[in-house]
Amino acid sequence: MSIIELGEIGDESTAGPPVRRPRAAGRPVRGAAVLLLTLVLLAGATPQPRRTMTVVPASRADTAFLTADGVIVIDPPTPDADRHLTVYARPAPNGAGARWRAPVPRGDDYLGVRVERGLVLATSVDAEDGVIETTAFDAETGQQRWRHGGAPVPIADGGLLLTDIRQNGADRMSRIEPATGRVLWSVPLLSPTGPGFHVSDGRIDRFVLVQPNGEVQVHDADSGRPLRSVDTLPGDPSVFQRVQVVDDLLLLLTPGDVPTVVAYGLAGLERRWTAQVSPVSFVVGCADLLCVSGQDGSLQVLDPATGAVRWSDPGRELLADVRGERLLMAGSGRRYAVRDAATGRTRAELGDWDLLPVLWRDDPLVGLRHGDDGRLVVAELDLAAGRARILDVLPDIAGGCQASLPILLCQRLDGSTALWRLRS
Numbered sequence: 001m002s003i004i005e006l007g008e009i010g011d012e013s014t015a016g017p018p019v020r021r022p023r024a025a026g027r028p029v030r031g032a033a034v035l036l037l038t039l040v041l042l043a044g045a046t047p048q049p050r051r052t053m054t055v056v057p058a059s060r061a062d063t064a065f066l067t068a069d070g071v072i073v074i075d076p077p078t079p080d081a082d083r084h085l086t087v088y089a090r091p092a093p094n095g096a097g098a099r100w101r102a103p104v105p106r107g108d109d110y111l112g113v114r115v116e117r118g119l120v121l122a123t124s125v126d127a128e129d130g131v132i133e134t135t136a137f138d139a140e141t142g143q144q145r146w147r148h149g150g151a152p153v154p155i156a157d158g159g160l161l162l163t164d165i166r167q168n169g170a171d172r173m174s175r176i177e178p179a180t181g182r183v184l185w186s187v188p189l190l191s192p193t194g195p196g197f198h199v200s201d202g203r204i205d206r207f208v209l210v211q212p213n214g215e216v217q218v219h220d221a222d223s224g225r226p227l228r229s230v231d232t233l234p235g236d237p238s239v240f241q242r243v244q245v246v247d248d249l250l251l252l253l254t255p256g257d258v259p260t261v262v263a264y265g266l267a268g269l270e271r272r273w274t275a276q277v278s279p280v281s282f283v284v285g286c287a288d289l290l291c292v293s294g295q296d297g298s299l300q301v302l303d304p305a306t307g308a309v310r311w312s313d314p315g316r317e318l319l320a321d322v323r324g325e326r327l328l329m330a331g332s333g334r335r336y337a338v339r340d341a342a343t344g345r346t347r348a349e350l351g352d353w354d355l356l357p358v359l360w361r362d363d364p365l366v367g368l369r370h371g372d373d374g375r376l377v378v379a380e381l382d383l384a385a386g387r388a389r390i391l392d393v394l395p396d397i398a399g400g401c402q403a404s405l406p407i408l409l410c411q412r413l414d415g416s417t418a419l420w421r422l423r424s
Helices: 028-045
Strands: 052-056 063-067 070-074 084-088 098-103 108-116 119-126 132-138 144-149 151-154 160-164 172-176 183-188 196-200 203-210 215-220 226-231 242-246 249-254 260-265 271-276 280-286 289-294 299-302 309-313 318-323 326-330 335-340 346-352 365-370 376-382 387-394 397-404 407-412 417-421
Touching: 063 108, 063 397, 063 407, 070 108, 070 119, 084 119, 108 151, 119 151, 132 151, 144 160, 144 172, 151 203, 203 242, 215 249, 242 280, 249 280, 280 318, 289 318, 346 365, 346 387, 376 397, 387 407
Parallel strands: 196 242
Antiparallel strands: 052 417, 063 070, 070 084, 084 098, 108 119, 119 132, 132 144, 151 160, 160 172, 172 183, 196 203, 203 215, 215 226, 242 249, 249 260, 260 271, 280 289, 289 299, 299 309, 318 326, 326 335, 335 346, 365 376, 376 387, 397 407, 407 417
């Protein structure tokens, strides 16, 4: 059960018409008029639905993060004053509802906060040297458990991986015991492109490293031990490569004069196929296909079994999200459309929206736009139905919104921050 308890937005009463005595014969018109007047009076007396809003104790300079069961507020950087991270379970004015408060370093910039494994994980970057660190607090008490370099990634067996990228090149990936912060193992990251991750049931169970000599290694995310490897560049170990994992395929992306994608089976590292593509930004699974998003804005959709191009787009729209068999495409002027992953056919035009990042991968997509009257229109972008479903229209919103439906967090024009429970 969520610990944010904001109350429900009431619905209009659905009371039926009053019970009437049998009408006297010969007076149907008069009886109908009385009934109509009664219904009008009842409708006027019915309480209208009210929007539920809760003010979060955050100033204009604070940074607020929406989590699955609360709001976390971090004071702004300051050279000489104490700085804190505060967790609110039931945000309310004047700090009421704060669960706990913990000191944090004065000069760090915070990139994100998440609740994971009974911990609040705050990831920050040092403004001077650019080093990324994660500090873990007990989610119930606020006691600091540990602080390590790197950004956290949850893995399948309940642990955490920290990817620590340093300016001096001493990059490492480490497994951390969440409760104690004890480092269980570490492996060096010798390639500047970083690791690739295989996800099973929403959690990472394997990761892939590309060595400078072209060797590709698949590691178990639990133990860190290498499971298998393959030499991908026996003739020219100087070729630059980066790796992505999509379902059961390990994809090596090589820019060069002729950009290519080379596919290997993840289980046995057997080479499957090679495809020439535009310079690749990223690859993602879309339905049962591979969507290759190019750095030039192009999109190529490949058959994962053969690498053959099913369809392509030269770059009129950018791939913004994938949901099942539907693609969300962003056109000029923040205009979104829904296309079919298998054919590229346009299924629906959704209009102009600002797309919010989602808290969880499967959260509904939320779009925002300001109406002609200045109020903020909030909609769920439903790709399966091919429509933008209006959830609410809110006044006096400045921006900085985050959402995990049905909850919306935004900063208001007066500088305050508030939570809304949106109409469903």
